[in-house]
Amino acid sequence: MVRRTRLDESDCPVARSVDAIGDWWSLLIVRDAFDGSRRFGEFQRSLGVAKNILSTRLRGLVAGGILDVVPASDGSAYHEYVLTPKGKDLFPVIVALRQWGEGHFFESGEPHSELVDRRSGRPLRALETYAADGRRLGPEDTVVKKVDGVAP
Amino acid sequence: MVRRTRLDESDCPVARSVDAIGDWWSLLIVRDAFDGSRRFGEFQRSLGVAKNILSTRLRGLVAGGILDVVPASDGSAYHEYVLTPKGKDLFPVIVALRQWGEGHFFESGEPHSELVDRRSGRPLRALETYAADGRRLGPEDTVVKKVDGVAP
DNA sequence: GTTCATGGTTGCAACATGCTACCAGCGAGG
DNA sequence: CCTCGCTGGTAGCATGTTGCAACCATGAAC
Numbered sequence: 588m589v590r591r592t593r594l595d596e597s598d599c600p601v602a603r604s605v606d607a608i609g610d611w612w613s614l615l616i617v618r619d620a621f622d623g624s625r626r627f628g629e630f631q632r633s634l635g636v637a638k639n640i641l642s643t644r645l646r647g648l649v650a651g652g653i654l655d656v657v658p659a660s661d662g663s664a665y666h667e668y669v670l671t672p673k674g675k676d677l678f679p680v681i682v683a684l685r686q687w688g689e690g691h692f693f694e695s696g697e698p699h700s701e702l703v704d705r706r707s708g709r710p711l712r713a714l715e716t717y718a719a720d721g722r723r724l725g726p727e728d729t730v731v732k733k734v735d736g737v738a739p
Numbered sequence: 740m741v742r743r744t745r746l747d748e749s750d751c752p753v754a755r756s757v758d759a760i761g762d763w764w765s766l767l768i769v770r771d772a773f774d775g776s777r778r779f780g781e782f783q784r785s786l787g788v789a790k791n792i793l794s795t796r797l798r799g800l801v802a803g804g805i806l807d808v809v810p811a812s813d814g815s816a817y818h819e820y821v822l823t824p825k826g827k828d829l830f831p832v833i834v835a836l837r838q839w840g841e842g843h844f845f846e847s848g849e850p851h852s853e854l855v856d857r858r859s860g861r862p863l864r865a866l867e868t869y870a871a872d873g874r875r876l877g878p879e880d881t882v883v884k885k886v887d888g889v890a891p
Numbered sequence: 892g893t894t895c896a897t898g899g900t901t902g903c904a905a906c907a908t909g910c911t912a913c914c915a916g917c918g919a920g921g
Numbered sequence: 922c923c924t925c926g927c928t929g930g931t932a933g934c935a936t937g938t939t940g941c942a943a944c945c946a947t948g949a950a951c
Contacts, residue, residue, distance in 0.1 A: 598851045600840025601770045601833060607844065611757045618753045622883045627898050637940050642899060664948055665897065670878075673843055678878045679866040680839060681753060683831040688752025691825055692759065698887050699750045704870040705882045712871055714831040717864040718856040726822075726830045730857045731774045735850050779929055789909050794930060816917055817928065 598733070607651050608677075612636055613644045617653065617674060618681050625660070625667040653677070683714050750885070756832075759803050764788060765796045769805065769826060770833050777812070777819040805829070835866050 594606035608614055612634070616624075619633050631641055645668055648654040653674040659665045670677075685702055693699050703710050716724045746758035760766055764786070771785050783793055797820060800806040805826040811817045822829075837854055845851050855862050868876045 595844075599770070600837045600844065600851060602767060602840075603844040604836040604840035605763045605766060607840075611762070614757060615754060618751070621878050621881075628896085631898090637942095638899065639901080639941090640939070663897090675878050676839055676842060679835040679868060680832065682868050683835045683866070684756040685752045687828055687832060688754075688756035688759075690828060692747075692752065692755040698885070699752060701752075701884050701886050702881050703884045704874075704876060705880050706874075707870060707872065708884070709871045711876065711881065712869040712873075714835075714866055714868065716831060716834055716866065718859060719861045719864055720859065721864075722856075722858075724856060724863065726773050726827050728857050729773075729854050729863065732853050732855045732860070733850070734853045780927085783929090789911090790930065791932085792909070815928090 604680075607653070609644065609647050609651070612640060613648055613653075614681075614684075616641075616644055616648060617670070617677055620654065620668065620670050620674065621678065621681055625669060626665070627668070630668075648674075679714065682711065686711075686713055759805070760829075761796065761799050761803070764792060765800055765805075766833075766836075768793075768796055768800060769822070769829055772806065772820065772822050772826065773830065773833055777821060778817070779820075782820075800826075831866065834863065838863075838865055 594602045597603060597606075608617070615634055616630055619630055624630050624633055627641065627645070630636075630645070631638060634641065636644075645654065649656055649668070652671055654668045655671050656666050657669055659667050682702065689699065689701070701710055716729075718724050718728075722728075746754045749755060749758075760769070767786055768782055771782055776782050776785055779793065779797070782788075782797070783790060786793065788796075797806065801808055801820070804823055806820045807823045807826075808818050809821055811819050834854065841851065841853070853862055868881075870876050870880075874880075
């Protein structure tokens, strides 16, 4: 997406998020990072993506503060890519996409990967949106408001 | 993303979701649909995207069962695009992206749009991930499991 | 020191994107 | 009934991005 309208200056947080992530590959890289991938080769094998693409995406994610480059944990001279706190904050995004996919794109009985609670081995509870006072909210119960900047 | 590896046959729900949405534009169209946009022109003005791009994306979203084409609600001869139930199920995805963006890309006091509870006008509670038994889970508390298909 | 694996970079062809211009159907006004 | 303007597109073309393959540099293994 070559943009002329700057998404990273939009007043919509969704647009800025989308811009910060970059593209689908980057999102799948983040997913793999949550799933335990750390090395260039791991991402490459898992995604089946061309190495130059992976290379630029990893650089972009590091530049965006979503991944960090750290020395390899196995003592080898290579390095690894790990999620920063900012990157870890993408967890609900990945979970939401995962649950949407599970609900709409798999026949029952079709093999698929599933995100489960490490302790119990059971799937996570479905994400739900709540008001500040605890009421459950659906899309119709919400509205987008403009928040003006305040003078500093 | 021109893919050779078929994402829509991946066993990962995240990959299928990503494939079904199509691209960032499509996701921003869905966001606008949640925000109340219904007409071609509304999406176009809101997104500032070229009309041919918008046209193909809308077609793709309709083909994917995320949007539906309905007669215009104002009685005119035109039609409108509305979210299907499957499209509305993307709500947590948009909310998650929105909250991530709000948390990481805006200085305090910077103007931005905000999703609020229609009744109270207050922002939504942050999305959280829970185990089936109600414990709060972070990324480290989860693991991805392969679920084998069962013979039919 | 040769060989293999890792982690890339470079070049090129094919493809998708985005801009601009154009076009068709509808409704209103005269 | 003729034109004007709005809505909702399509067509052509320049440009940018993708993906593949080939190459390369470093570290580890033998």
